[in-house]
Amino acid sequence: MSAPIIDVRNIEKYFYTPEELKALNRVSCTVDPGEVVVIIGPSGSGKSTFLRCLNRLEYADAGEIIIDGVNILDPKCNINAIRAEVGMVFQSFNLFPHKTVLENLTMAQMTVRGRSKKEAEDKAMVLLKKVGIADKFAAKPDQLSGGQQQRVAIARSLAMNPKIMLFDEPTSALDPEMVGEVLDVMKTLAREGMTMVVVTHEMGFAREVADRVLFMDKGEILEQGPPSHFFTNPVHERTKEFLSQIL
Amino acid sequence: MSSYTGLDGPKSKHYYRIWGATFLFGLCLAMGLLYYATIQVEYTWRWNRVPQYFFYENTVEIRTNIEGEISNIQKTSGQATVTIQGNGEEESHIIPVQNLLLGQGDYVYPGDTLGTYKHWKIGILIEGLLLTLEVSCLAIIFGILIGLFTGLARIADNPILRWSAIVYIEIIRGSPLLVQIFLWYFVVGTVINTMLAQYGLSQVPPLWFGVMALAIFTGAYTAEIVRAGIQSVHRGQMEAARSLGMNYAQAMRKVILPQALRRILPPLAGQFISLVKDSSLLGVISIRELTKATREVVTSSLQPFEIWIVCAILYLLLTFTLSMFVQYLERKAI
Numbered sequence: 001m002s003a004p005i006i007d008v009r010n011i012e013k014y015f016y017t018p019e020e021l022k023a024l025n026r027v028s029c030t031v032d033p034g035e036v037v038v039i040i041g042p043s044g045s046g047k048s049t050f051l052r053c054l055n056r057l058e059y060a061d062a063g064e065i066i067i068d069g070v071n072i073l074d075p076k077c078n079i080n081a082i083r084a085e086v087g088m089v090f091q092s093f094n095l096f097p098h099k100t101v102l103e104n105l106t107m108a109q110m111t112v113r114g115r116s117k118k119e120a121e122d123k124a125m126v127l128l129k130k131v132g133i134a135d136k137f138a139a140k141p142d143q144l145s146g147g148q149q150q151r152v153a154i155a156r157s158l159a160m161n162p163k164i165m166l167f168d169e170p171t172s173a174l175d176p177e178m179v180g181e182v183l184d185v186m187k188t189l190a191r192e193g194m195t196m197v198v199v200t201h202e203m204g205f206a207r208e209v210a211d212r213v214l215f216m217d218k219g220e221i222l223e224q225g226p227p228s229h230f231f232t233n234p235v236h237e238r239t240k241e242f243l244s245q246i247l
Numbered sequence: 248m249s250s251y252t253g254l255d256g257p258k259s260k261h262y263y264r265i266w267g268a269t270f271l272f273g274l275c276l277a278m279g280l281l282y283y284a285t286i287q288v289e290y291t292w293r294w295n296r297v298p299q300y301f302f303y304e305n306t307v308e309i310r311t312n313i314e315g316e317i318s319n320i321q322k323t324s325g326q327a328t329v330t331i332q333g334n335g336e337e338e339s340h341i342i343p344v345q346n347l348l349l350g351q352g353d354y355v356y357p358g359d360t361l362g363t364y365k366h367w368k369i370g371i372l373i374e375g376l377l378l379t380l381e382v383s384c385l386a387i388i389f390g391i392l393i394g395l396f397t398g399l400a401r402i403a404d405n406p407i408l409r410w411s412a413i414v415y416i417e418i419i420r421g422s423p424l425l426v427q428i429f430l431w432y433f434v435v436g437t438v439i440n441t442m443l444a445q446y447g448l449s450q451v452p453p454l455w456f457g458v459m460a461l462a463i464f465t466g467a468y469t470a471e472i473v474r475a476g477i478q479s480v481h482r483g484q485m486e487a488a489r490s491l492g493m494n495y496a497q498a499m500r501k502v503i504l505p506q507a508l509r510r511i512l513p514p515l516a517g518q519f520i521s522l523v524k525d526s527s528l529l530g531v532i533s534i535r536e537l538t539k540a541t542r543e544v545v546t547s548s549l550q551p552f553e554i555w556i557v558c559a560i561l562y563l564l565l566t567f568t569l570s571m572f573v574q575y576l577e578r579k580a581i
Contacts, residue, residue: 057486084492094487098505107501108491153487160491 003069004030005164005195006054011063013049013219023049024060025219033163034193038206038227041216042242047199050216051168054197055086068163084112087157091169093149095141101128101152102137105159113160120159127155131185147178151185158189165189167198203246207231215239290552297553300370300544308363309340311355320351329361372554375540376561382458382536383523383565389462390522394469399499401474412470419467424460425528431460432532457529465522472518476511477503509580516573520566527562537561 006029013024023046031037039047052058053065056072056079065072072082096104105124109115115123128134131151133144141149150170157165167186171179183205190196190209200206206213206227213230215223215238223236231247234240251257285292315333322328327347330339342362349361369377397415400408419427436456443450480503488498530539541558545551 055490057490080489080492080494083490086490088487088490090483090487092481092483094481094483096484096487096502096506098509108488108493111497111501112492157491 002033005033005068006031006197007064007066008054009064009066011050011053011060011065013046013053013058013060023219024053026063027216027219027221028063029214029221029224031164031195031197033195035211036190036194036196036198036209037212037214038210039197039199039214039216040201040203040206040242041214045216046219047214047216048168049219051166051197051199054164054166055083055088057088080112084108084160085163087160087162087165089150089153089157089165089167089170091172093141093146093153093173095149095153095156097141099140100137101133101139101141101144104141104152105156108156109159123159124155127158128152130158130188131155132181145178146174147181150174150178150182154182154185154189164195164197167196167200169199169201171200171202201246203231215242217242285552292553293550294553296548296550297557300372300548300554300557302367302373303370304365305368306363306365309342309361310357311338311340311359311361312357313338314356315354317349317351317353317355320347331355371535371540371544372537372557372561375535375537376565378454378534378540379523379526379536379562380565382454382461382526382529382534383519385458386461386465386522386526387519389458390465390469390519393462393466394473397466397470398473398477401470402477416467416470419464424464424525425531427464428457428460428528428532431456435459436532453532453534457526457532457534461522461526461529464525465518468518468521469515472511472514473507475514476507479510480506509577512573512577512580516570519573520569523565523569524562 008027008029010026010028011024012022012026015021015023027046027050029037039050041047049058053060054067056065060073063073067082068085070077070082072079095101096107099107102121102124105127106117106120109120109123110117113120125134125137128137131154133148133151133155136144136148136152141152144152154165154170170186171182174182179202183202186196186198186205187209198205198210208227210227212224213227214221215230215234215236217238223230223234223239230239231243234243311331313331313333313336315331315336317329318332318337319330320327321330322344325344327342327344328339329342329347329349330337340361343364346362346364348363349355349359355361397412400412401416403409403412432453436451436453440450477499484502484506485498488502489495493501526536527538529536530542533539535543537558541554545554548554
């Protein structure tokens with residue numbers, strides 16, 4: 001058994017809005033290389049916050065987060081180098097609207113990885129072909145549909161050759177008929193052995209692709225296990241209640 | 248009328264005709280009343296006196312420098328080359344043939360007029376306009392640089408950057424521009440020029456104190472515009488850029504600022520139009536920009552109505568051009 005690529009130990013996160021809110025309460029979890037972990041839970045359960053802590057978009061207030069052997073909560077760590085290895089896909093795509101699709105994919109490759117323009121564009125075209133929108137390389141993001149934008153966003157993260165991919169509700173802002181095309185890309189990635197942590201409400205995806213499902217509520221991981229077990233024999237009362245609401 | 252986008256239902260064709268005509272009528276009425284009023288106070292309009300303050304024909308007298316005899320006049324195609332042979336020295340001048348006053352063999356003393364020629368020169372109003380243009384351009388360039396830097400400092404984490412920016416912005420926005428111009432000229436200017444004089448260096452002309460006063464004044468407002476522009480870019484853009492591994496400076500330069508600058512062009516245009524107009528205050532520190540030039544012309548011509556109207560039109564010309572230029576940039580940026 002190889003060492004976990006993500007090792008989270010007892011992290012806590014508080015929000016002050018302005019009254020104190022404990023978003024994460026001593027959460028611990030590990031993810032092995034090549035594992036696909038799906039996090040589900042009701043809104044406000046802290047699942048997005050947990051995901052955003054993994055590449056320090058939110059700075060956890062206590063605990064340790066060790067990504068590929070580096071504690072990212074250590075102020076002296078080079079967070080930019082870590083983030084280059086951890087791709088992130090957002091609910092709202094967050095493509096750069098002033099750049100073309102191709103430039104969206106090449107920008108970080110050139111500035112962070114120091115690749116030449118030619119190299120970066122070749123890599124970008126390969127990935128655009130992979131996600132099925134190579135013909136739109138010259139378009140601006142707002143000329144694309146939601147599903148196409150999200151696939152560009154996935155390709156943009158993949159262009160950095162990340163070791164881990166984080167997905168923050170990648171299909172929640174999409175029209176129902178576009179959800180499938182994005183999930184297909186994610187399934188392909190999972191099959192290829194990418195380490196993925198996915199926050200989603202797509203139970204079908206979780207059941208089909210996940211190696212492990214985490215259920216979070218009120219800032220804590222209440223239950224986890226392989227999908228076969230998780231969806232058929234939940235142990236915790238809250239899990240049962242949640243599953244009965246959505247299934 | 249399917250292209251109608253208002254919320255109150257389409258208007259009839261007559262609606263636009265009637266109100267358009269009313270607008271034109273109102274405009275003519277205002278001008279007519281103004282003219283009538285000037286007749287009542289017995290003002291004599293003399294628009295023909297205005298052009299000389301734009302361009303005028305200057306007569307230059309050509310005088311001798313040495314004592315001697317005109318030894319030779321060589322005429323070629325309207326120009327005459329006059330050679331004066333003095334005691335062991337010689338000089339020659341070129342004069343238009345028809346303006347030649349002396350002939351061959353005449354004896355001249357230093358300072359005698361050999362002849363005259365005429366040439367066109369730009370008038371005081373154009374000089375003032377050009378100076379206003381120069382001061383405004385310099386102040387806009389410095390203003391953008393100061394504003395960009397201060398705007399970024401204003402939202403920085405570092406307390407010295409942020410507090411310095413806040414103190415600068417509050418002080419500059421909280422005091423009148425005229426007072427600031429006096430401070431730059433009479434306090435900063437005196438100190439700097441006195442020190443330069445002590446070290447035997449040449450003085451800084453008032454123009455630069457004027458430019459600095461305007462640039463620093465505009466920079467404070469520009470900084471707030473830049474800050475608002477940066478903060479108007481969705482948070483997710485910064486998160487996306489940083490999650491790809493870019494550092495703060497790279498994300499700011501490549502992702503945030505290009506989007507922010509596009510949005511702040513309209514308020515920036517307003518700010519720079521203000522700056523062009525505010526440059527009219529610089530007359531108080533003896534910079535002869537357009538307004539000061541106009542005041543001098545009014546004093547000598549005694550035609551205040553025409554000259555001040557012309558002055559206003561010249562400012563309009565500058566600000567309108569600037570406004571068009573920024574609109575062009577805006578269209579290009581989209």
